[in-house]
Amino acid sequence: MKVQILGSGCPKCKLLEQHAREAVAELGIQAEIEKVMDTEAIMEMGVMMTPALAIDGEVKSVGKVLTKDQVISYLKGGN
Amino acid sequence: MAGCTCGGDCETKLIYACSGAANTGLLADQVMRELNRDKVGASTCLAAMGADLSGFIQSAQNAAKNIVLDGCKVSCGAKIFQKHGIPYEHYIMTEFGVEKGKTPITGELIADVASKIAASVCGEAKA
Numbered sequence: 001m002k003v004q005i006l007g008s009g010c011p012k013c014k015l016l017e018q019h020a021r022e023a024v025a026e027l028g029i030q031a032e033i034e035k036v037m038d039t040e041a042i043m044e045m046g047v048m049m050t051p052a053l054a055i056d057g058e059v060k061s062v063g064k065v066l067t068k069d070q071v072i073s074y075l076k077g078g079n
Numbered sequence: 080m081a082g083c084t085c086g087g088d089c090e091t092k093l094i095y096a097c098s099g100a101a102n103t104g105l106l107a108d109q110v111m112r113e114l115n116r117d118k119v120g121a122s123t124c125l126a127a128m129g130a131d132l133s134g135f136i137q138s139a140q141n142a143a144k145n146i147v148l149d150g151c152k153v154s155c156g157a158k159i160f161q162k163h164g165i166p167y168e169h170y171i172m173t174e175f176g177v178e179k180g181k182t183p184i185t186g187e188l189i190a191d192v193a194s195k196i197a198a199s200v201c202g203e204a205k206a
Contacts, residue, residue, distance in 0.1 A: 046137075047137070048138035049141060061137060062140075064141070
């Protein structure tokens with residue numbers, strides 16, 4: 001599984017990354033966490049507001065700092 | 080990007096144009112670009128919405144306002160938003176006195192329609 005955190009590297013992006021890492025750890029799953037900071041790459045994914053979260057290439061959330069539990073829900077396949 | 084990043088509290092307005100084959104699609108496209116230049120909102124891709132690309136759909140769902148510019152009353156852009164159940168504000172170019180397949184699309188016309196839509200979007204009397 002690949003989890004991408006899209007954003008400029010601001011505090012909110014870092015907080016989302018932290019929640020994603022905690023979510024992955026809590027579920028005990030194997031997941032690569034990648035930070036996407038390049039604006040062009042972010043735009044190519046259709047993300048107009050950051051931070052955003054993508055799982056296996058699918059953008060799940062845009063413009064929000066998801067909580068750990070919300071990330072867990074997405075990791076479990078929720079929408 | 081839309082100028083609203085890092086989970087900021089600013090209102091993000093996204094603009095979509097049908098960019099269809101007729102003169103009305105051309106007008107919608109050019110008006111979108113003018114509204115983008117004037118920072119009324121940020122232009123983005125309607126085709127990507129139609130193609131169900133997740134990032135575009137999530138961005139639309141999280142936008143403060145989605146402004147859909149359709150060329151004619153077939154309203155393909157509006158139908159894409161209806162399909163996704165996402166709210167939108169709708170403008171149809173033929174409702175600005177433009178005849179499909181006939182009216183020449185001039186710079187003056189583009190500026191006129193863009194200013195009327197900008198006034199409406201920004202809360203003034205609707206064109």
